[in-house]
Amino acid sequence: MILVGDIGGTKTSLAIFKNNTLKIIKQEVYQSNQYKSFEDILLDFLAQNTFKIDKACFGVAGLVIENKAKITNLSWKIKASKIQKKFRIKKVKLLNDLEATAYGMLYLKEKDFFLLNKGKNTKGNIAVIAAGTGLGEAILNLENKQFYPLSTEGGHCDFAPMNPLQDEFLVWLRKKYISHVSYERILSGEGILNIYEFLLERGITPAISLENASNKDEKIKLISKFAKNKDDNLAIKTMEMFFEIYAAEASNLALKSLCFGGLYIAGGIALKNLEILENSNFLDSFYAKGRFESLMKNIPIKVSKNKDTALIGAVKFAFEKL
Numbered sequence: 001m002i003l004v005g006d007i008g009g010t011k012t013s014l015a016i017f018k019n020n021t022l023k024i025i026k027q028e029v030y031q032s033n034q035y036k037s038f039e040d041i042l043l044d045f046l047a048q049n050t051f052k053i054d055k056a057c058f059g060v061a062g063l064v065i066e067n068k069a070k071i072t073n074l075s076w077k078i079k080a081s082k083i084q085k086k087f088r089i090k091k092v093k094l095l096n097d098l099e100a101t102a103y104g105m106l107y108l109k110e111k112d113f114f115l116l117n118k119g120k121n122t123k124g125n126i127a128v129i130a131a132g133t134g135l136g137e138a139i140l141n142l143e144n145k146q147f148y149p150l151s152t153e154g155g156h157c158d159f160a161p162m163n164p165l166q167d168e169f170l171v172w173l174r175k176k177y178i179s180h181v182s183y184e185r186i187l188s189g190e191g192i193l194n195i196y197e198f199l200l201e202r203g204i205t206p207a208i209s210l211e212n213a214s215n216k217d218e219k220i221k222l223i224s225k226f227a228k229n230k231d232d233n234l235a236i237k238t239m240e241m242f243f244e245i246y247a248a249e250a251s252n253l254a255l256k257s258l259c260f261g262g263l264y265i266a267g268g269i270a271l272k273n274l275e276i277l278e279n280s281n282f283l284d285s286f287y288a289k290g291r292f293e294s295l296m297k298n299i300p301i302k303v304s305k306n307k308d309t310a311l312i313g314a315v316k317f318a319f320e321k322l
């Protein structure tokens with residue numbers, strides 16, 4: 001049996017797979033911030049477990065160095081050697097969550113994707129971008145007909161505005177985050193709130209207030225709902241700006257990775273707002289790379305609808321490479 005996990009800032013998903021079969025034997029989803037550590041979740045998950053686990057592989061939303069990780073949007077630290085000892089598992093591997101997601105993309109079926117840009121069918125690298133609690137980016141490097149996953153911390157690169165409104169937004173964000181304004185400050189759940197507050201301060205009056213929302217998460221969900229139902233101009237403008245900047249960063253990643261094999265969009269936000277994304281100016285913003293516009297048009301863009309992509313990537317990685 002292979003134990004795998006997708007450990008995010010908001011939720012942690014764990015599953016046991018029967019070796020390479022992609023057959024899930026047991027799966028649970030936990031709210032990450034309800035637990036002090038990842039090990040506490042594992043204790044819960046494995047409490048009534050009678051399976052013999054040979055290998056474990058976890059995709060974690062943070063930087064992984066020497067099989068140790070710190071989750072960027074939580075206070076957790078994860079050490080593979082500690083898990084190995086405590087839970088008596090022979091081999092434990094930590095991957096960056098997007099690295100696992102990228103690897104999982106290779107095993108999805110056409111029905112798992114929503115095609116946003118047909119592009120040209122060319123063999124080449126694949127890049128993955130995912131806005132959720134944070135912004136993750138990874139690359140699958142194609143070499144001798146095999147794909148090798150590469151993790152990045154691209155979500156923490158500097159935000160580059162594309163027009164006067166975004167110039168103002170950068171100045172606004174710089175006041176809030178003092179020194180460094182990364183793409184993650186915009187392309188995440190919290191980023192949606194930032195855009196909303198910026199546009200509100202700039203003078204767009206909301207048709208419906210977010211006052212009744214009890215926390216940030218509720219507010220983000222309401223903005224998305226109001227935009228979807230076209231109930232509120234401020235919410236509509238917020239989601240428009242979100243996808244415009246999402247596309248710009250996706251094409252930055254495409255230029256850096258030369259992902260002729262495709263740019264795949266993962267993460268909860270695109271999936272929960274697929275209708276808005278489809279009708280947004282995402283593609284115009286993605287193509288807007290000056291002399292490289294025709295190159296950008298050739299890149300296929302697909303949104304993954306499979307919520308278990310990171311788990312599939314982790315189990316395949318464990319089976320093939322551990």
Ligand SMILES: Nc1ncnc2c1ncn2[C@@H]1O[C@H](COP(=O)(O)OP(=O)(O)OP(=O)(O)O)[C@@H](O)[C@H]1O
Pocket residue numbers: 007008009010011061073097131132133134135136188189190192216217220221224225267268269272273
């Ligand atoms: N309908 C919605 N529209 C936009 N954002 C939403 C919506 N519902 C929830 N969110 C936000 O999405 C984020 C969670 O994203 P996701 O579902 O991808 O979880 P995650 O896997 O924990 O994220 P990560 O891997 O980045 O830590 C939260 O910030 C949440 O507020």
